[in-house]
Amino acid sequence: MSAALDVPATARVRLVEPAAATDPELAALFRRIEEQFGGVPNLFKALAHRPAILRATLDKVAATMHEGTVDRQLKEMMAVVVADARGCAYCVGAHAMALRRLGVPEETIALLAGDLAQSALPPAWIEVLEVSRAAARDVHGITYARFARLRARGFEDAALVELASVMDLFMSLSFFLDLLKVPLDE
Incomplete structure (x- = not known):
């Protein structure tokens, strides 16, 4: 692929680990992600700083990628x-x-x-x-x-x-x- 492969090992924001989720809403979102994806991808760990945005993103991913008629x-x-x-x-x-x-x-x-x-x-x-x-x-x-x-x-x-x-x-x-x-x- 032609995408740049020089992504540094450290993100510009801290990645929130599921074990560190003390907010009940965030913990529930992490459980949902683990069930859906078999783990918590780094994308969602970055979004976890704003649970409402994480939830909206999860909903959009589900509606876009897992529903509909396109293969x-x-x-x-x-x-x-x-x-x-x-x-x-x-x-x-x-x-x-x-x-x-x-x-x-x-x-x-x-x-x-x-x-x-x-x-x-x-x-x-x-x-x-x-x-x-x-x-x-x-x-x-x-x-x-x-x-x-x-x-x-x-x-x-x-x-x-x-x-x-x-x-x-x-x-x-x-x-x-x-x-x-x-x-x-x-």
Whole structure:
């Protein structure tokens, strides 16, 4: 991936460990995260300084990534493509791991940073991923013609909103993670 890999080991904010959560609301949020993710990723440890923002982020992640009609693998691929275009090593690494857990081959994951036409992905997915990459680089450059191609590939309004929400989520998270230099989980 082309994302910068020189993320320092220390974040610009202290990462709140679940064992240090004395606030009952924060402790409950950490339990929810552990149940959903099998642990507490550093992203959420950084957000834990503001439990209301952490809760809102968790809700948005759940609604965007775990609900809807767009395939979860495509959403995770979009996360990698957007993060790569934005230079967010954390998101690239975290969502490449998610793709591996979903059974996506390494060769496919590696192609997400390159020429998507070389992949065996469905043409509709390639179109979505190319739009995701372009939007992450210059949202104002996305034309009505590109949306017409997505519609021609079977994406109606609800799916287009879902796709745009995935792009938005990872543009926002990549900004947050990079600004605060949150290190990728080991």
